[in-house]
Amino acid sequence: MTELLNVRNISGGYQKSKPVLHDVSFTVKPGEMVGLIGLNGAGKSTTIKHILGLMEPHDGEVRLLGKTMAEDKNDYRQNLAYIPETPLLYDEMTLWEHLELTAMAYGLSETDFKERADNLLKEFRMTKMTHWFPSHFSKGMRQKVMIMSAFLIKPSIYIADEPFVGLDPIGIKSFLDRMITLREEGCGILMSTHILATAEKYCDRFLFLHQGKIILQGTLAELQEQANMPGSDLDDIYVEVTKEDRHV
Amino acid sequence: MSNVIKLWEKRRGDYWTMAVKYLRLIGNSGFLFTIYLLFVFGSYYYGQFLQWLPETFPSVLFFTLVFTWLSTRGRVRTFMKQGDLIFLTPIEGKLGGYIRSSIKYSWMMETFWLSLSLLLLAPLFFDRINEAGSSLIVILILLSTLKLWNLATSFQEQRILDKTQYLNHTFMRFGLNAVAVYALFSHQSIWLIGAIGILFTIFYIGYYRKFARMYSLKWERLVEIENQTVMTFYRIANSFTDVPSLKSKVKFRRWLNPVYKMVGFNSDKVYHYIFARSFMRSNDYFGIFIRLTFIGGLFLSIVEIDWGRWFIAVLFAYMTALQIETLKNHYDTSQMIELYPVKTDNKFKGHQFWMAVLGTLQSVVFSIVAVISYGLMDGFIILILSLGVYVYQVQVRLLKKYETS
Numbered sequence: 001m002t003e004l005l006n007v008r009n010i011s012g013g014y015q016k017s018k019p020v021l022h023d024v025s026f027t028v029k030p031g032e033m034v035g036l037i038g039l040n041g042a043g044k045s046t047t048i049k050h051i052l053g054l055m056e057p058h059d060g061e062v063r064l065l066g067k068t069m070a071e072d073k074n075d076y077r078q079n080l081a082y083i084p085e086t087p088l089l090y091d092e093m094t095l096w097e098h099l100e101l102t103a104m105a106y107g108l109s110e111t112d113f114k115e116r117a118d119n120l121l122k123e124f125r126m127t128k129m130t131h132w133f134p135s136h137f138s139k140g141m142r143q144k145v146m147i148m149s150a151f152l153i154k155p156s157i158y159i160a161d162e163p164f165v166g167l168d169p170i171g172i173k174s175f176l177d178r179m180i181t182l183r184e185e186g187c188g189i190l191m192s193t194h195i196l197a198t199a200e201k202y203c204d205r206f207l208f209l210h211q212g213k214i215i216l217q218g219t220l221a222e223l224q225e226q227a228n229m230p231g232s233d234l235d236d237i238y239v240e241v242t243k244e245d246r247h248v
Numbered sequence: 249m250s251n252v253i254k255l256w257e258k259r260r261g262d263y264w265t266m267a268v269k270y271l272r273l274i275g276n277s278g279f280l281f282t283i284y285l286l287f288v289f290g291s292y293y294y295g296q297f298l299q300w301l302p303e304t305f306p307s308v309l310f311f312t313l314v315f316t317w318l319s320t321r322g323r324v325r326t327f328m329k330q331g332d333l334i335f336l337t338p339i340e341g342k343l344g345g346y347i348r349s350s351i352k353y354s355w356m357m358e359t360f361w362l363s364l365s366l367l368l369l370a371p372l373f374f375d376r377i378n379e380a381g382s383s384l385i386v387i388l389i390l391l392s393t394l395k396l397w398n399l400a401t402s403f404q405e406q407r408i409l410d411k412t413q414y415l416n417h418t419f420m421r422f423g424l425n426a427v428a429v430y431a432l433f434s435h436q437s438i439w440l441i442g443a444i445g446i447l448f449t450i451f452y453i454g455y456y457r458k459f460a461r462m463y464s465l466k467w468e469r470l471v472e473i474e475n476q477t478v479m480t481f482y483r484i485a486n487s488f489t490d491v492p493s494l495k496s497k498v499k500f501r502r503w504l505n506p507v508y509k510m511v512g513f514n515s516d517k518v519y520h521y522i523f524a525r526s527f528m529r530s531n532d533y534f535g536i537f538i539r540l541t542f543i544g545g546l547f548l549s550i551v552e553i554d555w556g557r558w559f560i561a562v563l564f565a566y567m568t569a570l571q572i573e574t575l576k577n578h579y580d581t582s583q584m585i586e587l588y589p590v591k592t593d594n595k596f597k598g599h600q601f602w603m604a605v606l607g608t609l610q611s612v613v614f615s616i617v618a619v620i621s622y623g624l625m626d627g628f629i630i631l632i633l634s635l636g637v638y639v640y641q642v643q644v645r646l647l648k649k650y651e652t653s
Contacts, residue, residue: 052587077589088584090522091498092529100513101522105588107515133498
């Protein structure tokens, strides 16, 4: 078992008669940051929901550290952290309580929790807001709560859906710096994003998802070769391979 | 121009379709019967009350206060929505028809409330101020006119951005209203009342109308007024039926923070942790618990028949337990909690724990009330009865709820 995440021939969606994903396969290995790229409605969020086990595939399977969700639900979820596209917070809990709840749910010790939480609050410049309720947070601050919760539990794999939306420049930098450190420590990261310039700079490999299918995948060099566009950047390749669609 | 009026009419239509649905539910909930009963008993006690009320009661002052408040409160309802901040702002200058419709509508509604209040106070009016029915009707017509003036001025007033200035204008209106309303109820001469009317009109034209030229509409304030109106309606409807769109505010209640210490830092206690916070802070679960405990305790101290008290203890414990039970569905729309690697069994345990704690607390309160009012033995019976209800709820009913879903 060399992969952290193995998505094998997944077909799925909300209705069996209208599958959104068609035969999607990819892997994320330890120490790898993979960019999941696609237009609005390409199936990125559906893919992520299948990985999280919030939806069951019609065909194929998702394995995390070699196990499927059906084998042991808690063990499976213990190993992943999810940063959603829209922050999902509890209105009745403070920032600190969100972190504490997350730490409890993922079985951290109290001393570990306090140490990590304090560091994260400092790094994301949220110490002042420790005991605030979400109703007083801006969009970016809410996103930071999700990011801090994910970093707090130190899982083997991170699933991030558009993590930069609403973050200030320092927030984005802290987030990416952390991601790089985690990658060096052997974590796997799957990140969906529209900001291709950032993806190009940080991700090791890319998955181009288009109308529920993976149309290209590989490193930048491999993508350039497959698309026959040597020297082009990610943006150009992306625009080119999805082009014919827009004339229809 | 006609498009804006059509938009306004559509919005009013939408609101009333929604409102009528809720009103029908309220009507079906036995509310009308309660009103009827209140009316029957009310009219009897009203007569007695008027006889008891001392001759020195300052009726004119009382009417002046009530109707000054009624005249000043209430703003023009515009049916504005959040989205209008983007989509309607470009045609702000062409909204004349829309605003006029809003003022007319608000005038109608407010006149309805004025008539209702005056009707309720009519016996007092006839008894103490003037026996003639025509006098009451003339006053109603003049009050309604004053209301129109208030709506028109308060609409211009909302254009003032500065909050203190805005409030100062409202206070000023209150003062002017007080003078006018006092003149009406103290039966001043037609000439004086006419003079006040003319002065008010001149004041509006000379002072308030300028605002329309000087300041823009304050859209956020209009949306806020609209939301408040809708929320008030929802809140009233919510006491009869369940209103899904009622997003209740979270109340922090920091003084309850020590309670949370009952739950230690432990991965088995995730649901203990979150249930406590949801119960104390959101959806007013806590408020309902306190109210039911208070009313239950009050009844226990008043009712003198033994079995009546026992019945009340069981009834209130049961009603409270049902409220605490609804916490189960509190996180149905939350995705994060689904992702936590926690046994689902823990959710039941957390819920059970808090129901037991709250149930014990309530039972103890009930029994203390009973001990004080009717002696030790009665307190003991009440304690056993209400605890019994909670034991059943916690051990049998709640378990069933969790097993069937």
